[in-house]
Amino acid sequence: MQARHLCAFVVAFAAASSAFAVTKIIQIPPDSEQLTPSALPGYAKARVNCVACHSAEYMVYQPPTAPRAYWEAMVKRMKAVFNAPVADDDMPVIIDYLVKTYGAERPK
């Protein structure tokens, strides 16, 4: 009788812990970081296209020496890998804004 009780408990526990195992925890940076305002046309486009999934913190933490080609690859990667809804026509202005705001072409 005693042993049977114990057995039932173990089964219930195993079921509960496997339910926890499938829970996915996705961490994203805090939402506080906004894109740096700019008169460049890419600013408005980046606000629509680039901060829907993550904050601008990801831009802030890129190397300040990152050249245009780096940002171009980044925008293309966001689209290809994560399906970021960036129109091909919008890419040049967004890249221009990014490199001039966060990368190698920002004002010294």
Ligand code: HEC
């Ligand atoms: C559909 C969701 C989505 C959109 C829209 C999106 N990103 Fe991302 N981005 C991600 C995810 C997910 C990561 C983190 C995963 C990773 O680093 O591989 C990320 C990471 C980044 C990083 C960090 C560096 C890196 O290599 O991970 C930068 C910079 C970045 N994104 C820039 C942008 C820019 C610029 C745009 C707009 C063109 C953009 N993102 C739009 C999903 C998105």
